[in-house]
Amino acid sequence: MLHLYDTATREVRELALREPGTVSIYLCGPTVYGPPHLGHGRATLVYDVLRRYLEWSGLKVRLVSNITDIDDSIINRANRENRPWRDITTKCEAVWFEAMGKINVARPTDVPRATEYVEQMVTMIGQLVDMGKAYLTDDGVYLSVEQVEGYGLLVHQSLDDMLAGGGDRDVVGAGNKHHPADFVLWKLSKPGEPAWPSPWGEGRPGWHSECVVMSLDLLGEGFDLHCGGQDLKFPHHENERAQAVALGKQFANHWMHHGFVVDSEGEKMSKSLGNVDNLLDLMEHYDPRAYRMLLLQSHYRGPVTVSQDNIDASVKALARFDGIARRFKTPAAAADQGVLGAFRTAMDDDLNTPAAMAVVFDAITQANAAADGGDMVRAHQLVAAVHSIAEAVGLTFSTEEEVPAEAAAKAAALDAARAAKDFAAADALRAELQADGWTVETTKAGTTLRR
């Protein structure tokens, strides 16, 4: 069974299932106000691999990932561009799923939108107010973190230490809050801002309230796993949990956080740094599978550098990977159990995908070696295992390339020249094709081209 590092307990431990055979996962989704960046790509790819692996293992996965379509960033952009905010959110959501499709990230089983949950959020906030755990101020409703048992579980820091570290930062809503760490549940709206009715006045929910309501509604109390980027650990996840705890509800049983995408200087790639390449750009310029391969060859908890060199290396690795799919069309054998077992061992150990990929590449080498040695049965067993693993991690094979008529004609001419032993002509044709970007393989069976 899968063991994962749990941020709350700071140890790798078994992912316990509330209901045998079914895994319930909540992943904080995007705020739809701009194109998805590389960080979003990593987040979705990491958990797509997790989800596929669990399904491949025979488990039923319920993966809920929300769309945050109420947020200050959205309102700001709407004001800046003088257009309706819903226009932005619907467009961005469409772009989001388009990008997800390109990187082969399966759509979550549930995609709730914040706008569809406002009433439930108001109800929940009302309960917190009634319980005396939340209070109304001039600009909204806040949760009183001092009344939350174990606040700071995920950051492993006491409330006092958090405050001591604040430095010169401005405390948001300082004048209104009872305690500097209290956070907003309901923001009263200013004229012209999107607004929903509430007992405290028109306004909109705070970000942290969205996810707690949606996750508990769709997955129920004590769901198995809550995941997201390390930057969501605090305050977002801490505050989601705080609300659940304040309500007296069981929240996530296990917390998983992945590392950042960094630039070549090793700094976090963040929107505020302005060094962000968006995900669609990356897909346009490189094999869309390259990013997944790059991430699979890194551990999910560490930082990943997305650089020219790294992407190039991943593209090359994919070529080797595709090589066996070209060589062995349909593996007509049962998958090698040793390879699958080694793969499972790696994955179950905190999703050690780099080790898992090492298993795959070893199997590829062995399969090629077996075939070179004439043992096709063995080769096919290994290839079948590679195909199975590819499915488990969401990698597809690229085999047949569309070859334009002109290039195909040159390839045919090349074969004819070789048959006639006119090697000078053959070499010239090959050079032309290579100049056009083709990888040319001339074999006894004829010339094949691929990009």
Place this chain on the structure above:
RNA sequence: GGCGACGUGGCCGAGUGGCUCAGGCAACGGCCUGCAAAGCCGUCCACAUGGGUUCGAUUCCCAUCGUCGCCUCCA
């Protein structure tokens, strides 16, 4: 100031108290090939620094240096 992560070979990147010191990319040699490519075989290049524990440390402990993240925008 508090909390945390990390420093592995030309690059990326797992892992381990000693045994065979993953894997990918690159380079070099060989086989194969008309020559290449692909594939296979082999070579090369390691564990930030200084102490300590130990029969033995890249792996454990301490210190130092360095990098990065979080401490209410953020995947």
